[in-house]
Amino acid sequence: MHYSILLEDAEGVSYFEDRTVDVPFRDFVPPAAPLQISDVYRATGFVFLTLPVGWKGVQHRSPRRQIAAILSGRFRVEAGSGEVRDFTAGDLFWMEDTTGAGHVSSAEDGVAATMVITQLG
Template sequence: MRYVRVFADDNGKSVFEDVEVEGTPTVTVVGVPPLLVSGPFQATSMTVVEQPSGGTPDWELHVAPRKQWLIVLAGRAAVTVSSGEKREFGPGSMLSFEDTEGEGHLSTPLTDDLSFAMFPHQAG
């Protein structure tokens, strides 16, 4: 399983990191053959966010409001970090936003149907 981590380095610059987590063959429920399971990843709640119809105004550079997982449900968005590197993400993309301080990142909706689920990291 792969996800993209967005975090602030020691200089406060937001950066991308590709993280690969190896799954372990696990029977998750009787009657289903073993599946590759990664985690658990601790989270405290879930919020589903949808872009209003007709799109949204331009988003500004910002830090994450808290360390949180984000999974794109529909649509596409781009994320740009301090170096100017820009990546696009679509349905099924999983990210961990951890840049709660520093310069932050820029999120840009690319389609009018953008929606995503946010899961704050569990403190501790």
């Protein structure tokens, strides 16, 4: 399973990295056959978020460590490094840029972008 993560360098400039989650086969719901499942990640809550049609934010930090699962639309993020990535339904976007200059995000393609965001502990 793949995801993009937004990190910060020593100067507080955000940048993207591609990462992979290890999902080995494990017993999860016995007596059913093993499933591919990751380690447990601690979370404190989750929210549903909709960026309205045409919404574009100003540069901001992530309010906390969090991961977004995109449900619909096209969610665009511009890192402080200048790299731009688009996320669509099924994509995972992990945010760790909580102290630096942050990033800019927007809803693209004339449709709202919807997601569920899990706030990490």
